[in-house]
Amino acid sequence: MLDKIYELVRYKELLLNITLRELKVRYKQSALGIFWAVLQPLSMTIIFTVVFSRLVKIPSDGIPYPLFSYAGLLPWTFLATSLSFAIPSLVSNSNLLTKIYFPREIFPIASILAAFVDFLIAAVIFSAVLILYKVRLTPNIFYIMPLLLIQTLLILAVSLFASAFNVYYRDVKYALPFVIQLWMYLSPVIYPVSSVPERLRSIYMLNPMASVIDGYRRTLLLGRPPDFYYLGLAAVVTLIMLLLSYKYFKSVETSFADRI
Numbered sequence: 001m002l003d004k005i006y007e008l009v010r011y012k013e014l015l016l017n018i019t020l021r022e023l024k025v026r027y028k029q030s031a032l033g034i035f036w037a038v039l040q041p042l043s044m045t046i047i048f049t050v051v052f053s054r055l056v057k058i059p060s061d062g063i064p065y066p067l068f069s070y071a072g073l074l075p076w077t078f079l080a081t082s083l084s085f086a087i088p089s090l091v092s093n094s095n096l097l098t099k100i101y102f103p104r105e106i107f108p109i110a111s112i113l114a115a116f117v118d119f120l121i122a123a124v125i126f127s128a129v130l131i132l133y134k135v136r137l138t139p140n141i142f143y144i145m146p147l148l149l150i151q152t153l154l155i156l157a158v159s160l161f162a163s164a165f166n167v168y169y170r171d172v173k174y175a176l177p178f179v180i181q182l183w184m185y186l187s188p189v190i191y192p193v194s195s196v197p198e199r200l201r202s203i204y205m206l207n208p209m210a211s212v213i214d215g216y217r218r219t220l221l222l223g224r225p226p227d228f229y230y231l232g233l234a235a236v237v238t239l240i241m242l243l244l245s246y247k248y249f250k251s252v253e254t255s256f257a258d259r260i
Contacts, residue, residue, distance in 0.1 A: 008103045018110040022085070023117060040081075041073040041122050048073070052190055061192045063221050067133055071217045072189040074126055075147075078119040079155055079209065080180050086111035086159035087166055088173050094260040104253050105246075108159040112152065130220070138223035146235075147215045147226065154208050154238045161245035164252050167259050188213050208234035 008015075045066055052058040053065035060068035086108035090097065093107050130137070166172040187209040188196075196204045205211060211234035215226030 008105065008109075011102050011106060014102055015106050015110055015113075018106060019113045022110055022114040026085075026114065041070060041077045042125065044073050044077075045070045048190060058191050059195060061194060061217075061222075063217070064133060067129065067135070067221055068192075068217065069190070070126055070129060071220055072187075072213050074119070074122055075151055075213055075216055076184060076187065076189050076209070077122065078115055079151065080184075081118055082112045082115040082155045083158060083162070083176065083180060085115065086155070087162045087176055090163050090167055090256060091170070091173075091260060097260055098257045104256055105160060105249060108163045109156065112155055112159060116152070135221060136223065137220070140219045140223055140225050143215065143219045143226050146231070147212050147219070150208060150231070150235050150238050151212045153242050154212075154234075157238060157241040157245040160242075160249040164249045164256075167252075167256050183207075183209070186210075192217075205230045205233060206237060208238050210234075 048069040049065050052069070053060070058065075063071075089107035089111045090104065097104065162172055162176075184190075186204075186207055193201070193205075193210060193214045211227065211230040215231060218224045218226050
């Protein structure tokens with residue numbers, strides 16, 4: 001595997017160029033351009049606040065619901081945007097796949113990097129919201145780094161497997177919106193982890209996004225460290241998924257050009 005990673009590093013300039021191309025194409029002829037990166041989580045925060053805070057009255061662990069929902073939607077939008085572009089990336093770039101050789105994982109990785117730029121822009125707006133609500137940050141904010149790393153590796157794991165699978169079975173692109181929506185309801189985006197019954201929590205936390213989103217809220221809004229047990233569980237599950245996904249991706253990589 002190390003030789004495959006080294007090969008990917010040798011193509012870092014190609015990865016950068018494809019990432020920049022994807023950013024340009026994504027917002028080309030768009031009136032709002034890159035501001036869509038802010039509009040999506042911000043508009044969803046407003047809707048969630050009205051529906052789930054005012055009407056349904058879902059608990060938020062004492063956190064103002066706009067803060068609570070934005071802290072969940074920020075990492076979730078990163079995941080959803082990444083998967084929406086990374087999974088069909090091999091098929092949508094079929095013209096390049098059939099012409100020259102380079103590590104094919106460059107395409108899903110480039111999509112994830114482009115979505116990460118959107119994430120950073122939305123994070124700047126979230127910083128302004130934290131100031132507005134006078135949230136005091138603590139040194140525990142540095143736990144954001146391992147949380148973001150685990151989330152990015154999780155996104156990469158899902159993207160590698162699903163993008164390769166999508167080459168053979170195009171049903172994936174039709175199922176993707178439903179799967180993302182279902183996954184959101186199975187993650188603590190709208191509600192807190194504390195709402196999950198204790199007897200089901202161990203199973204529930206096998207979903208790495210549950211630990212990641214809960215960790216974001218703990219470190220940013222409550223000034224606490226993440227739950228290390230569940231964060232470690234998320235890391236283990238994510239690494240297993242990544243190893244299996246990467247192995248599958250490389251095993252079918254040579255046949256992509258024939259199947260596309």
